[in-house]
Each structure stands twice: as structure tokens, then as C-alpha cells.
Amino acid sequence: MTGMNSDVVPKCQNFYEEVIPSFNLSTFKSHFRITPTAFEFLxxxxxxxxxxxxxxxGGKDQINTEKVLLIALWTLATPSSYRSIGNQFNVCKYSVFYMPTQSG
Incomplete structure (x- = not known):
């Protein structure tokens, strides 16, 4: 395709910040396989x-805990690839793959 910069990976903007908060109970549960109340408890x-x-x-901002948990639940609840989940949540695929409990 002409005019596309191959170094730039387009990501979904504001999914975590705007779309998820607009989910009703049923939609949240269908995407994350957990109720908002159970998520809050977790x-x-x-x-x-x-x-x-x-x-x-290394100077980069850490992903907040709420977003990390939502990414983990989305990963468990869907057959999506790390790359597509990263694009959905506007993080790199390594951030989806890497779990905070792993020592590195």
C-alpha cells in the first residue's frame, strides 16, 4: 500500500480508557468472562x-494494574493473538505476553 510507514503499527486508541468503561454488565461479562463486581474484587x-x-x-511508564488485569482476562477469554490484543489495548505484544510475576 502506498503512503504507509512500515515502522508504525496502528493500535486501537482509547479502548481501555473509553470503550471498556461504557460496557454494560452483560457486555463486560461476555468479553472478560467475569462480572465487573468480581473484577473489582480481583x-x-x-x-x-x-x-x-x-x-x-528504562524510563517507560508502567501499565497500571487495572489495565494489566483486563489484558490478562481478555487473553484468557479470547483466542486472539498477543499482537491483536496488544493492538486492542494500545500496548506492545510483549506487554501482553510478559506477566508481572515472572522475574527477568
């Missing part, structure tokens, strides 16, 4: 764990 159970505490990553 989030509150892990947000203070050391694996989710803010760390330095």
Missing part, C-alpha cells in the same frame, strides 16, 4: 502485591 486482591508495585522500566 483487582483489590492483587493491586498491593509486590508484583504490581511501580518499578522503573
Amino acid at each position: 483487582y483489590n486482591s492483587v493491586v498491593h502485591l509486590p508484583e504490581f508495585m511501580k518499578r522503573e522500566y
